[in-house]
Amino acid sequence: MKRSQQNAGHDEQLAGFDEFVGRVESRLRVALVATYGAHDGRAATVDALSWAWEHWAQIQWMDNPVGYLFRVGQSATRRYVVRPIPFERYELSADELLGMSTELAEAIKRLPVQQRTVVMLVHAFGWSQRDVAATLEITPSTVKAHLDRALTRLNNDLELRDAR
Amino acid sequence: MPADLENDMNELGARLLAEAPPVTTDEVLRYTAERRSPTTTIDPLITNVPLTDITDITSVRRPRRRSVLVASVAAASVFAVGVGIASRDDREPDEVAIGATPSPTSLASAPLGTLATEVVADLAWPPRVVFDDGFGWMIEELIEDGQSLVETGTAFYRNPELGELVVNYLRSGDEWPVPMDDDSIEVATISMLGADVVVYGGTPESLEWPTGTDSDGSAMNQPSDAFVSFEATLKYDGHVISVASNGVDQDDFVAAVAGMHPVTEETFQAIVPYDHVLPADRARVVDAALSGVPLPDGFDAEPIRSSVAIRSLGGVNNEAGYAVVCAWVDVWSAAGGAVPDDVATALAGIREWPAFVTERGSGSVLFQITDAIGSGELIGPDGAVMTVETAGGWLECDGYEPMAVG
Numbered sequence: 193m194k195r196s197q198q199n200a201g202h203d204e205q206l207a208g209f210d211e212f213v214g215r216v217e218s219r220l221r222v223a224l225v226a227t228y229g230a231h232d233g234r235a236a237t238v239d240a241l242s243w244a245w246e247h248w249a250q251i252q253w254m255d256n257p258v259g260y261l262f263r264v265g266q267s268a269t270r271r272y273v274v275r276p277i278p279f280e281r282y283e284l285s286a287d288e289l290l291g292m293s294t295e296l297a298e299a300i301k302r303l304p305v306q307q308r309t310v311v312m313l314v315h316a317f318g319w320s321q322r323d324v325a326a327t328l329e330i331t332p333s334t335v336k337a338h339l340d341r342a343l344t345r346l347n348n349d350l351e352l353r354d355a356r
Numbered sequence: 357m358p359a360d361l362e363n364d365m366n367e368l369g370a371r372l373l374a375e376a377p378p379v380t381t382d383e384v385l386r387y388t389a390e391r392r393s394p395t396t397t398i399d400p401l402i403t404n405v406p407l408t409d410i411t412d413i414t415s416v417r418r419p420r421r422r423s424v425l426v427a428s429v430a431a432a433s434v435f436a437v438g439v440g441i442a443s444r445d446d447r448e449p450d451e452v453a454i455g456a457t458p459s460p461t462s463l464a465s466a467p468l469g470t471l472a473t474e475v476v477a478d479l480a481w482p483p484r485v486v487f488d489d490g491f492g493w494m495i496e497e498l499i500e501d502g503q504s505l506v507e508t509g510t511a512f513y514r515n516p517e518l519g520e521l522v523v524n525y526l527r528s529g530d531e532w533p534v535p536m537d538d539d540s541i542e543v544a545t546i547s548m549l550g551a552d553v554v555v556y557g558g559t560p561e562s563l564e565w566p567t568g569t570d571s572d573g574s575a576m577n578q579p580s581d582a583f584v585s586f587e588a589t590l591k592y593d594g595h596v597i598s599v600a601s602n603g604v605d606q607d608d609f610v611a612a613v614a615g616m617h618p619v620t621e622e623t624f625q626a627i628v629p630y631d632h633v634l635p636a637d638r639a640r641v642v643d644a645a646l647s648g649v650p651l652p653d654g655f656d657a658e659p660i661r662s663s664v665a666i667r668s669l670g671g672v673n674n675e676a677g678y679a680v681v682c683a684w685v686d687v688w689s690a691a692g693g694a695v696p697d698d699v700a701t702a703l704a705g706i707r708e709w710p711a712f713v714t715e716r717g718s719g720s721v722l723f724q725i726t727d728a729i730g731s732g733e734l735i736g737p738d739g740a741v742m743t744v745e746t747a748g749g750w751l752e753c754d755g756y757e758p759m760a761v762g
Binding site: 206209210213214217218221222225226229230231233234237238239241242244245246296297300311312315316317318331332333334336337346347350 | 358361362364365366368369371372373375376377378379380381383384385387388670673714715720
């Protein structure tokens with residue numbers, strides 16, 4: 193194969209990937225930010241999309257690439273021994289929540305990760321429960337359950353603090 | 357949600373996104389190029405992973421950093437995986453009641469997830485599936501082959517930090533067409549997994565890092581793969597148990613395999629997720645799920661009420677709800693021809709049934725089918741005219757040829 197043909201193939205792949213990034217990036221980033229906060233969530237987005245580019249042949253045909261890459265953003269990155277990005281999984285940095293009511297920030301930080309993800313996506317980012325279910329690859333009833341529990345905990349936490 | 361909390365949440369979302377600007381393709385490409393360089397240190401490990409001898413495996417009792425325990429039971433016909441979860445003794449009496457909010461213990465707050473379980477106490481039992489499809493454990497894909505000759509199950513554990521651990525099992529009865537001797541088990545196992553796997557527990561012993569292609573012919577464990585996986589297969593008292601992983605450190609995986617051990621039925625019931633319904637709670641949960649639901653004449657809920665299957669609350673709800681739906685489909689089938697009025701009327705109100713009320717806003721196939729039946733517009737999800745046979749197939753009712761979804 194001539195180099196010009198190779199370049200043309202690469203350019204075509206790159207164009208496809210660029211379109212893909214434009215299509216999925218926002219949803220993926222929001223989902224990961226909801227889970228890990230602004231800094232780590234964005235870093236996970238970069239990491240997951242990088243993984244997508246390296247596995248472009250597989251990813252481009254997936255039915256739910258956002259859901260898959262969300263999982264990649266959660267778990268695949270730890271395979272890299274030397275990582276340029278420090279991940280503080282499960283921990284939302286207090287700095288990322290500064291400016292908000294301390295009570296709310298603290299209460300959200302204490303939520304189990306799946307409850308936090310769901311309640312953030314629904315109530316902070318305005319996603320429908322159906323969209324959350326599709327992206328996280330869980331059933332709508334599970335989303336509802338996580339949401340109910342998260343809101344119960346948040347309300348309880350905030351009421352307890354208000355009562356003090 | 358209180359308005360002030362809603363406002364704070366909205367503001368929080370806006371602030372977070374302001375601090376997490378969009379990622380561009382150029383940034384991804386730069387990051388990929390920069391990341392490749394340091395990963396040269398791990399690439400050789402991926403292509404030439406040191407195998408761990410089984411003698412080393414058995415000496416490992418705990419992972420280095422985390423407490424993972426994988427347990428399986430064959431003698432008691434119970435498989436369980438997990439550690440560090442809250443005891444069921446902590447459950448409040450109504451925790452599994454429909455609409456109740458269980459105390460948020462165990463699953464998420466456990467040091468490292470909880471468990472994956474499947475109970476197969478007797479081949480005469482119906483399939484029982486524990487399915488927790490959140491971020492923790494879930495069990496899925498229980499398959500009966502023929503007349504309950506073979507039962508298989510998959511315990512799937514996903515932990516954002518640890519990665520994925522999948523425990524497959526295959527249980528056969530006396531009618532199993534292939535004698536369960538060592539050789540046939542190894543053949544069956546290799547066929548099942550499509551990879552070089554190993555049986556140990558009285559048979560050849562080692563831990564493999566499979567490469568090459570999987571059963572679908574797809575390349576696996578290639579040097580560029582971010583997900584690398586281990587697989588180990590064990591035979592134990594007529595069961596074949598395979599443990600596979602994605603994104604799990606070798607040490608963790610080895611420790612998990614080494615930690616597999618039999619547990620009793622009592623232990624198993626003590627470590628299933630708190631939001632799963634134990635046999636003792638089943639009748640009450642099923643009764644609640646069927647409360648106010650129009651039932652066809654002769655409908656018998658007792659098999660569901662008295663089942664010993666351990667499933668999630670949602671799973672039991674679905675089990676009860678679908679039983680009623682399918683019973684109405686049977687009424688239609690018995691009537692032949694057009695949908696009887698009582699069937700249409702009953703299914704038209706399905707969104708109010710306790711079993712499905714939380715999913716009333718979804719566009720599930722279930723609602724597509726029941727809406728079609730209820731409205732008399734008999735068009736299936738595939739756009740084709742729906743008959744009672746295809747309706748039963750879409751709903752996966754017993755006695756109907758399943759319809760392909762998607």
